[in-house]
Amino acid sequence: MKLNTMAAVMSFVSKVENESAQLYEDYARRYPKIGDIFSSFIKENKRFEKGIKQTYFGVITDTIEACYSFEGLDTDDYEFVINSNPSTPLANALQMALEIEDKIEKFYLKVAELSNSLMADIPIACTRVAKKRQDRKATLQSLLEKV
Amino acid sequence: MEVRRLQNYINGEWVDSESKELEEVRNPAWDKLLCHVPMSTKAEVDRAVQASKDAFPEWRNIPPVTRCRYLQRLIELMEERFDELSRVQTTEHGKTIDESRGETRRAIEMVEVASGIPSLMQGFNLEDIAAGIDEYAIYQPLGVFCALAPFNFPFMVPLWFLPFAIACGNTFVVKPSPRTPMSQAELFSIFDEVGFPPGVVNLVNGAADVANHLMEHPDIQGVTFVGSTPVGRIVYRKCGETGKRVIAQCGAKNFLVIMPDAELDSSMASLMSSFFGNTGQRCLSGANALVVGDDAVYKRFVDKFVEAAANIRVGDGLDESVQMGPLQNVASKQRVAGVIERGVKEDAQLTLDGRKLNLVGDVPETCFLNPTVFENVTPDMSLAREEIFGPVASILRAKDLDEAIEIIHGNPYGNAGSIFTSSGKWARQFQHDVAVGNVGINIGIVAPMSFFPFGGRKDSFFGVTHGQGRDAIRFFTDPKVVIQRWF
Numbered sequence: 001m002k003l004n005t006m007a008a009v010m011s012f013v014s015k016v017e018n019e020s021a022q023l024y025e026d027y028a029r030r031y032p033k034i035g036d037i038f039s040s041f042i043k044e045n046k047r048f049e050k051g052i053k054q055t056y057f058g059v060i061t062d063t064i065e066a067c068y069s070f071e072g073l074d075t076d077d078y079e080f081v082i083n084s085n086p087s088t089p090l091a092n093a094l095q096m097a098l099e100i101e102d103k104i105e106k107f108y109l110k111v112a113e114l115s116n117s118l119m120a121d122i123p124i125a126c127t128r129v130a131k132k133r134q135d136r137k138a139t140l141q142s143l144l145e146k147v
Numbered sequence: 148m149e150v151r152r153l154q155n156y157i158n159g160e161w162v163d164s165e166s167k168e169l170e171e172v173r174n175p176a177w178d179k180l181l182c183h184v185p186m187s188t189k190a191e192v193d194r195a196v197q198a199s200k201d202a203f204p205e206w207r208n209i210p211p212v213t214r215c216r217y218l219q220r221l222i223e224l225m226e227e228r229f230d231e232l233s234r235v236q237t238t239e240h241g242k243t244i245d246e247s248r249g250e251t252r253r254a255i256e257m258v259e260v261a262s263g264i265p266s267l268m269q270g271f272n273l274e275d276i277a278a279g280i281d282e283y284a285i286y287q288p289l290g291v292f293c294a295l296a297p298f299n300f301p302f303m304v305p306l307w308f309l310p311f312a313i314a315c316g317n318t319f320v321v322k323p324s325p326r327t328p329m330s331q332a333e334l335f336s337i338f339d340e341v342g343f344p345p346g347v348v349n350l351v352n353g354a355a356d357v358a359n360h361l362m363e364h365p366d367i368q369g370v371t372f373v374g375s376t377p378v379g380r381i382v383y384r385k386c387g388e389t390g391k392r393v394i395a396q397c398g399a400k401n402f403l404v405i406m407p408d409a410e411l412d413s414s415m416a417s418l419m420s421s422f423f424g425n426t427g428q429r430c431l432s433g434a435n436a437l438v439v440g441d442d443a444v445y446k447r448f449v450d451k452f453v454e455a456a457a458n459i460r461v462g463d464g465l466d467e468s469v470q471m472g473p474l475q476n477v478a479s480k481q482r483v484a485g486v487i488e489r490g491v492k493e494d495a496q497l498t499l500d501g502r503k504l505n506l507v508g509d510v511p512e513t514c515f516l517n518p519t520v521f522e523n524v525t526p527d528m529s530l531a532r533e534e535i536f537g538p539v540a541s542i543l544r545a546k547d548l549d550e551a552i553e554i555i556h557g558n559p560y561g562n563a564g565s566i567f568t569s570s571g572k573w574a575r576q577f578q579h580d581v582a583v584g585n586v587g588i589n590i591g592i593v594a595p596m597s598f599f600p601f602g603g604r605k606d607s608f609f610g611v612t613h614g615q616g617r618d619a620i621r622f623f624t625d626p627k628v629v630i631q632r633w634f
Contacts, residue, residue, distance in 0.1 A: 008467035066245035
């Protein structure tokens with residue numbers, strides 16, 4: 001599906017943050033030894049969503065081009081499927097999380113790029129979340145190497 | 148099912164109008180009846196003005212910092228109901244949800260700025276104008292003001308004025324557009340929740356009769372109006388005759404000058420928003436694209452512009468994939484379609500015909516047009532001179548910036564003008580020379596923030612001080628000068 005407006009991007013932000021948070025809730029239950037790390041991801045996801053939306057709702061005015069900045073951001077490139085099989089080994093679970101985080105990072109970077117003609121706050125907020133996603137990927141990678 | 152009938156809000160209470168005359172408010176995307184709005188009687192206008200007049204002495208004596216607290220509560224409640232308020236705007240007007248959210252945000256910003264009134268309203272003084280004698284000026288409120296609001300920004304426009312007026316200690320009557328009255332009904336439900344003293348803010352629904360009675364009312368100190376130039380002239384004249392202050396923000400025909408060095412790829416979203424945002428129904432819309440340069444420059448611009456306009460997704464504004472909503476009503480659509488037909492007869496080249504509909508979803512065609520682009524438009528054509536208030540872009544050419552500015556100055560309006568260029572020299576010349584109230588440099592919609600005045604010149608504005616910011620404070624107060632000596 002193509003996203004053509006900032007309103008649609010905001011809805012997709014909620015979707016990716018909520019769905020990935022659900023994944024980490026599942027992981028926190030399944031892998032209690034490292035559950036705290038996943039719990040911290042869940043809190044972060046809520047902060048990311050809130051931060052992006054606060055930025056959007058804070059700067060959107062009739063001067064900016066929220067309906068016209070997106071020639072079509074294809075959600076197919078950023079959709080992910082969560083495999084919630086309880087018998088999945090930790091290494092596979094971490095690998096799946098890494099792939100999802102990579103997609104989400106790319107999504108935010110693309111939004112930042114396409115929203116350049118909006119007030120700078122929106123691309124800055126998206127770039128900030130993308131950077132946090134890089135940090136998260138490093139954490140997941142480090143866990144994976146220890147398995 | 149019984150259709151809701153809107154009420155008036157007078158003296159702190161919701162009241163049914165006695166009027167039997169009702170108009171329909173329809174959702175333009177689905178052509179569905181939303182509610183009925185009464186055309187209130189003169190007696191109801193009188194009651195609203197009297198309530199405002201009665202509330203004034205007590206309200207003006209409330210310290211400004213305390214009046215601000217009402218506004219701060221208002222901000223809190225508007226934030227809480229942000230999306231609900233935005234959806235009402237889309238429902239009754241047709242604009243996209245992003246555009247409505249933008250309108251809500253700017254409305255809130257007005258209240259935020261007005262809540263700085265303890266600083267904004269301060270006067271000035273000078274000790275010792277002569278030995279032992281001091282002089283100072285204090286800004287005082289005047290009484291009852293009113294807003295005659297347009298249909299195109301049904302939520303925001305009354306708030307260009309009302310928060311500043313009441314923060315200064317005045318009281319206020321709003322007459323919404325009968326085409327889009329629901330947003331103000333929502334706003335007044337919030338006023339009610341805030342708990343303003345009765346009579347400080349009042350809402351009277353109606354059309355021209357109500358507006359005329361407000362303008363003629365001896366207890367109204369000043370009128371704020373946003374709408375067309377022909378009506379604005381009447382408002383200005385009537386207020387002059389009755390000795391009222393007036394801000395009349397009127398029609399427009401805004402030029403966007405595209406210089407040969409314009410960054411087109413970065414600017415196209417801005418251009419689309421300018422010409423087609425709010426379905427072209429706003430006084431800051433781009434109307435004429437004035438391209439400076441040779442044939443290659445012209446072709447490069449037109450190709451990109453027409454392609455982008457053709458790709459705009461048109462449909463129900465509540466659908467998040469939609470980029471442009473319908474015209475506000477079927478009469479607007481017919482009028483704009485007539486303008487397109489007249490443009491063809493004037494020998495302009497119809498490059499993109501918005502009458503050939505391409506709509507998202509299964510919405511009825513009733514109020515919809517797609518973006519329209521004309522080429523070979525000359526400054527003397529009605530397409531280039533008259534306000535269209537719809538999604539129609541005209542493309543003109545000029546050999547250089549001097550000629551472009553000359554063409555702009557030949558137009559009767561002077562609301563806004565923009566230049567798209569990479570040259571600081573050209574930008575500076577444009578800013579300096581062009582006779583418009585709001586200038587954009589690589590900005591398509593020059594909507595001044597709430598802490599700046601909303602300008603306008605020539606047939607686009609009648610009055611002296613403008614709305615918003617410090618200009619609004621001057622409009623809603625009068626400087627009283629005191630000279631004092633103590634023996």
